[in-house]
Amino acid sequence: MSRRPGPRADRADVRGDILAAARALFASRGFKGTTMRAVADGAGVDVALVPYYFGNKDGLFAASLELPIDPHEKIDEVFAQGLDGIGERIVRTVATILDDPVVGPALLGLMRSAMTEGAAHDVVRDFIDNVIIEGYARHLDRPDARERAALAATQIVGLAMGRRVVGIEPLASMSVDEVAAHVGPTIQRYLTGDLAPGPTRTS
């Protein structure tokens, strides 16, 4: 008798196939344009299996945020080398991730969804808030850490949009080195530099 995978192994594959199809569709069509049926078709599974594993489209979307990388881990990695040069390392890491053929489209799908109303918008705000901003902020030991991390997030999101979502030249074809050199100092200043002499202190 040949060895067959047990039900547990089967399930893991179906779940993974559905998630991969969902990520591709959220990326290309956004949250609203993606149907459970299209995801099932993309994964080559019966349509009933999508709600079986993920409940509804919101659940599927939330699960699809489990990106092929662990963002927390990536952020910890980048900060592990200290705050010196952190701006350039963050930009380099982000630009490299955006160019990754698997992770890049997943992140861009996230950003597309952030534009729409409703559940996807909230999930994305939670992601930017709890993963990116809190991820940066907890490595900055200062009272204005969240404010600084939020400013850094605006530049990161804008960079991703300009370079990969909207596709503006000469930004889109700049090398990762160039982007890191141009934008790194912005992130460095937001996280560790002199911010706003005046208005913030007096209000």
Added chain:
Amino acid sequence: MSRRPGPRADRADVRGDILAAARALFASRGFKGTTMRAVADGAGVDVALVPYYFGNKDGLFAASLELPIDPHEKIDEVFAQGLDGIGERIVRTVATILDDPVVGPALLGLMRSAMTEGAAHDVVRDFIDNVIIEGYARHLDRPDARERAALAATQIVGLAMGRRVVGIEPLASMSVDEVAAHVGPTIQRYLTGDLAPGPTRTS
């Protein structure tokens, strides 16, 4: 006999009503979610009048980009005071416009549309490219003007997203003064400062 407006005056009003309804709908529902019928309903006109004035939805969208302000004029105004302090003036102007109850939603609708595929995406890329980036670049008399303007555009777009589209705190509730003080130096550096010693020059 009472005076009645002639056909010319009639037309101008209908056109304006349709555009106002279209701007509101593009802003709240995005390009894909907006139908010609909904625009006609919003304007209180017969549905046949929308294609009569604007051809199709693309034409209507393009016309709705004629924002209640003239972006070219605003940019010229901001640059008229010279490059000293230009970063802070640009951020202050953008943050003020985003808070405007009429212009703000129109611009955010633009950004939502930039996320979708197809015609709206192209129109928005053209807008960012020809209006914002070219608008900044023509005031910078240097060979790398477009590259600098594109970098500035990423921060402006990211700021608008973080502050008004996604709504990240404490960014969303910062005063215009604070935002200008925090983000102004980023734009100043991109437009007039030292950029990227190394990579760009050697490639």
